[in-house]
Amino acid sequence: MTEKSEYSLKLLEKLEDEVNSCINCGFCESVCPTLPSSGFISSIGARGRVDVGKEMIREIKGKGVIELKVDESFYSCLDCYACLQVCPAGVNAGKVSEIGKEIITSGELTIEDQKNPIANMIVELTMKYRNPLGIREVCAGWSAGLQFESESTNLLYTGNMYQMMAYNETLGKIEKSMGDAFSKNMARYLTKHSGLSKYMKYFRNKKTEREMNSYLKNIYSLLKDSGIKFTYLHEEEPYPGTFIHDLGYEKEFSEYAKYLCDLFHERKVKTIITVDPHTYDLLKNTLPSYVTDFDFKVIYYLDLLEENDFQRTSDNITYHEPCHLVLRGEGYNRPKKLLESIAKVSMPYRSGKKVFCCGGPDELLYGKLSSNISEERFRQLKETGTEKIITACPICLSNLNKDDSVEDISSYLINRRKDNLKEVQ
Ligand code: SF4
Numbered sequence: 285m286t287e288k289s290e291y292s293l294k295l296l297e298k299l300e301d302e303v304n305s306c307i308n309c310g311f312c313e314s315v316c317p318t319l320p321s322s323g324f325i326s327s328i329g330a331r332g333r334v335d336v337g338k339e340m341i342r343e344i345k346g347k348g349v350i351e352l353k354v355d356e357s358f359y360s361c362l363d364c365y366a367c368l369q370v371c372p373a374g375v376n377a378g379k380v381s382e383i384g385k386e387i388i389t390s391g392e393l394t395i396e397d398q399k400n401p402i403a404n405m406i407v408e409l410t411m412k413y414r415n416p417l418g419i420r421e422v423c424a425g426w427s428a429g430l431q432f433e434s435e436s437t438n439l440l441y442t443g444n445m446y447q448m449m450a451y452n453e454t455l456g457k458i459e460k461s462m463g464d465a466f467s468k469n470m471a472r473y474l475t476k477h478s479g480l481s482k483y484m485k486y487f488r489n490k491k492t493e494r495e496m497n498s499y500l501k502n503i504y505s506l507l508k509d510s511g512i513k514f515t516y517l518h519e520e521e522p523y524p525g526t527f528i529h530d531l532g533y534e535k536e537f538s539e540y541a542k543y544l545c546d547l548f549h550e551r552k553v554k555t556i557i558t559v560d561p562h563t564y565d566l567l568k569n570t571l572p573s574y575v576t577d578f579d580f581k582v583i584y585y586l587d588l589l590e591e592n593d594f595q596r597t598s599d600n601i602t603y604h605e606p607c608h609l610v611l612r613g614e615g616y617n618r619p620k621k622l623l624e625s626i627a628k629v630s631m632p633y634r635s636g637k638k639v640f641c642c643g644g645p646d647e648l649l650y651g652k653l654s655s656n657i658s659e660e661r662f663r664q665l666k667e668t669g670t671e672k673i674i675t676a677c678p679i680c681l682s683n684l685n686k687d688d689s690v691e692d693i694s695s696y697l698i699n700r701r702k703d704n705l706k707e708v709q
């Protein structure tokens with residue numbers, strides 16, 4: 285083996301630790317959403333990803349370098365961790381994909397550059413503009429005219445997530461209709477000419493933008509009505525960096541994590557109120573291990589709402605659980621509990637530890653795969669036969685929004701607040 289840096293050797297060790305206990309039983313394949321949606325291409329499934337990891341180690345040990353093309357296998361992973369829930373050996377194929385992407389981005393172990401140009405663009409723009417599409421300022425639009433408590437140490441942190449869905453939809457459509465090569469070339473061009481991202485605002489779907497802004501306003505009102513005081517960073521609010529981490533850009537993520545942590549300290553934040561599962565999971569379970577001074581309390585806005593404030597109804601609804609809430613850390617099921625206090629909740633067969641991802645994380649890189657997964661999840665949700673499907677994540681909502689039955693939890697809740705109902709009567 286040719287001389288490798290300490291960082292690369294550590295990456296290999298991490299990969300070996302993760303794949304070595306695999307006994308090749310295939311249980312993980314039975315729950316992995318990307319395998320059937322890819323037409324059963326084995327390297328686009330959980331066991332296949334572990335096998336690719338094992339082959340990479342064999343190549344390094346034999347030839348000193350990875351010749352195998354591994355990018356599609358790892359970048360197409362949803363990071364949902366459904367595979368980990370069923371693996372008798374405790375192997376996490378999602379983690380294997382994360383390490384695999386880190387190996388690709390480090391560039392030292394592969395014979396050719398396998399970095400995904402769309403991933404590169406996202407990381408480049410985030411590092412430069414603190415937003416994956418360079419639209420941070422536009423993302424504050426929803427808050428126009430609303431009052432915040434600038435002295436409060438509670439920060440309402442949207443992470444720009446709801447706001448970006450208006451762009452994801454259009455960009456996802458471009459990827460699906462123009463093809464992978466076109467999107468990659470467009471991403472390469474934008475990476476080189478990042479200043480052009482100022483025109484990104486013309487790619488938004490205005491109807492989706494209005495809807496997403498209305499959900500953020502619902503969240504604002506739900507918190508205000510509950511007597512919570514909070515501030516907001518407006519145009520300065522940065523994206524949390526989830527993509528940088530999930531796409532395997534470890535060094536960049538370390539830098540970004542420090543920037544984010546410093547910003548919160550500078551603004552004297554003590555409690556971060558998150559509004560989406562990806563930001564909550566990142567701040568709760570991942571980011572603290574990248575910095576030394578993460579001393580903030582991280583909560584989900586639903587934690588601050590009282591069940592008694594909502595009217596019990598005769599509704600029969602279906603709830604789609606976000607993987608990043610139920611399959612990460614300790615698991616988090618406050619949205620389900622809150623909904624159960626208001627309505628009869630019918631859960632689809634794939635729920636709890638068996639939850640099936642909406643396909644959203646693949647939207648920008650593998651549009652067709654993502655829409656196959658969301659079609660399947662939508663079918664599973666419809667099978668419960670209820671009139672409403674409730675989501676608690678902007679990405680799930682955007683991907684599953686295939687008819688009028690799908691609704692964000694914030695709009696479901698706000699319409700069932702006791703005060704709200706009294707006003708209507
Ligand atoms: S379930 Fe675990 S042990 Fe079985 S094939 Fe998948 S990774 Fe290997």
Ligand code: SF4
Nearest residue numbers: 316362364365367378
């Ligand atoms: S994390 Fe999800 S998409 Fe990735 S291998 Fe596991 S089950 Fe499949």
